[in-house]
Amino acid sequence: MKYLILGAGPAGLSFANRLLQNGIDDFLVLEKEDEAGGLCRSRDIGGSPLDIGGGHFLDVRDKEVLDFLFGFMPRELWDGYERDSRIAVGDNIINSPIEANIWQMKIKDQVEYLKAIAVAGCNLGKPMPDKFVDWIYWKLGDKIAEDYMIPYNKKMFGEDLNELGTYWLNKLPNVSFDETLISCLEKKAYGTQPGHAKFFYPKEFGYGELWLRLAKALGSRIRYGEKAKKLDIDGRCVNDTYKADIIINTVPWTAIDRIDGLDEDLAGGLKKLKHSSVVIEYIDEQLDTPAHWIYYPDPGLDYHRILVRHNFCPGSRGYWTETNLTRFDKSGKDEDNYHINEYAYPLNTTGKQEFMKELLDRTRTKGIYGLGRWGEWQHYNSDVVVARAIRLADELR
Ligand SMILES: Cc1cc2nc3c(=O)[nH]c(=O)nc-3n(C[C@H](O)[C@H](O)[C@H](O)COP(=O)(O)OP(=O)(O)OC[C@H]3O[C@@H](n4cnc5c(N)ncnc54)[C@H](O)[C@@H]3O)c2cc1C
Structure with missing residues (x-):
C-alpha cells in the first residue's frame, strides 16, 4: 500500500x-x-x-x-x-495560575509569597538554570516552588524532576513579578493566561x-x-x-x-x-x-x-x-x-x-x-x- x-x-x-x-x-x-x-x-x-x-x-x-x-x-x-481551574495550596483554594492569583490568598500568605518572588533568581538578574527544579526556584521563588510546583510536578511526572530539562517551559503561564504585584493591588489576575482559557x-x-x-x-x-x-x-x-x-x-x-x-x-x-x-x-x-x-x-x-x-x-x-x-x-x-x-x-x-x-x-x-x-x-x-x-x-x- x-x-x-x-x-x-x-x-x-x-x-x-x-x-x-x-x-x-x-x-x-x-x-x-x-x-x-x-x-x-x-x-x-x-x-x-x-x-x-x-x-x-x-x-x-x-x-x-x-x-x-x-x-x-x-x-x-x-x-x-x-x-475555572483552581489550586488547593495550604488552606487556600485559589484560581490557577498561582502567580496571577496570589491576591485570592489570605493577606499574611500574600506577603510571604510576594517576599519570596521578589528575591527569585529571575528578578535579581541571575542567569536561567537548565535543570527543572532550579528553574522553578529561579522563576517563581521558594514559596511557590516548595508549596506547589515541586510537589505537584513530582506527583505528576515522578520523583526525579531534575531529569527534566527546561526547553519545554514555554508551555507554562508567564506572569512577571510586576504583574503579580499589580494583581495583588488591584485584586484581579494579570499576565498571560494558561492554555484552555476558553474551551x-x-x-x-x-x-x-x-x-x-x-x-x-x-x-x-x-x-x-x-x-x-x-x-x-x-x-x-x-x-x-x-x-x-x-x-x-x-x-x-x-x-x-x-x-x-x-x-x-x-x-x-x-x-x-x-x-x-x-x-x-x-x-x-x-x-x-x-x-x-x-x-x-x-x-x-x-x-x-x-x-x-x-x-x-x-x-x-x-x-x-x-x-x-x-x-x-x-x-x-x-x-x-x-x-x-x-x-x-x-x-x-x-x-x-x-x-x-x-x-x-x-x-x-x-x-x-x-x-x-x-x-x-x-x-x-x-x-x-x-x-x-x-x-x-x-x-x-
Ligand atoms: C491527562 C491528560 C490530559 C490531557 N488533556 C488534554 C486537553 O485538555 N486537550 C487536548 O487537546 N489534549 C489533551 N491531552 C493530550 C491528548 O491526549 C493528546 O494530544 C492526544 O491524545 C495525542 O494523540 P496521538 O494520536 O498522538 O496519541 P494517542 O492518543 O496516545 O494515540 C496513540 C494510539 O496508538 C495506539 N498504539 C499504541 N501502541 C501501539 C502499537 N504498538 N500498535 C498499534 N497501535 C498502538 C494506542 O492504542 C492509541 O490509539 C491530555 C493528555 C493527558 C495524558
Whole structure:
C-alpha cells in the first residue's frame, strides 16, 4: 500500500482522514485496541461519559484545525466554557495560575509569597538554570516552588524532576513579578493566561465522540486489535505482513517490541526515552464547587488533579481523579471505575529534543515518519497533533 499508519489516536485518525480529503485511499491504519481515540477516548461510567485518558478539552487556535474537526462534529454539538481551574495550596483554594492569583490568598500568605518572588533568581538578574527544579526556584521563588510546583510536578511526572530539562517551559503561564504585584493591588489576575482559557466540551457526549466520528469516516481502513510489534525500517514493513511506501508512526517508539534497521546510536537513544503513566478513577460524589478542575500538590493525597464532571458535562454527576500510576493503590477498588493509561506523558528529559530530531530526520530519509505525541515524543495537545497531521499529509501529497 501507499501509506501504513500506526495508531488510531488523534494523530493517526487525522492523518488518514486528510489523505481521504486529498483523494488518496490507498492506506491502512493499525490499532492495537478494539476502538479508536487513544488518550482521547471516553466511556460511560456512572450514567454519563467519562474521559478515560484524563481531562480533555478542545481549545483550538488554528482555524483550519477547528474547521476540520467541526466537519466531523459540528459546532452546535459543543458547549463553550470559560476556564475555572483552581489550586488547593495550604488552606487556600485559589484560581490557577498561582502567580496571577496570589491576591485570592489570605493577606499574611500574600506577603510571604510576594517576599519570596521578589528575591527569585529571575528578578535579581541571575542567569536561567537548565535543570527543572532550579528553574522553578529561579522563576517563581521558594514559596511557590516548595508549596506547589515541586510537589505537584513530582506527583505528576515522578520523583526525579531534575531529569527534566527546561526547553519545554514555554508551555507554562508567564506572569512577571510586576504583574503579580499589580494583581495583588488591584485584586484581579494579570499576565498571560494558561492554555484552555476558553474551551469546548461536547454537549451530550464525552471528548471521545469526536474521534469515533473520525474513525467512522475511515470505514474498514482501520484494523483493530493489531499491535505493531515489529518494524523493519529498510523494508518498510510491519509485523512481517504490512508493506508500504510510507509508514506514519504515531505509536510510542518504545511500545514496538522490535525495530530492525535502526542505527546503533539511535537504538541506544530509544532506550533513554521516558514516559509517565496516569490512572483515571471515577468517584461518585457531588462536589460543591464551580471549578472545572482542581490541582492538588499535597503529597498526602495520591491524585494530583480532579475533574469536576458535573460542571462541564450537563446532566452528569461525580468527578474523576488523575493519579500517577506509581502512586495508585488499586486494592479494594472496582476495576470498572478506573482506567490505566500506560503512555500518558512523554517526559521532557534533558537531551531528548536533540535525540528526537536525529531519530526523525534519519527515519524520514527511509520513508518512516514520526507523528504526534508519541511519534514525536512531545507534550502536544490534540489540536496541535491534528494541525501537524494535516500539514504532514498535505506535504507528502
Ligand atoms: C491527562 C491528560 C490530559 C490531557 N488533556 C488534554 C486537553 O485538555 N486537550 C487536548 O487537546 N489534549 C489533551 N491531552 C493530550 C491528548 O491526549 C493528546 O494530544 C492526544 O491524545 C495525542 O494523540 P496521538 O494520536 O498522538 O496519541 P494517542 O492518543 O496516545 O494515540 C496513540 C494510539 O496508538 C495506539 N498504539 C499504541 N501502541 C501501539 C502499537 N504498538 N500498535 C498499534 N497501535 C498502538 C494506542 O492504542 C492509541 O490509539 C491530555 C493528555 C493527558 C495524558
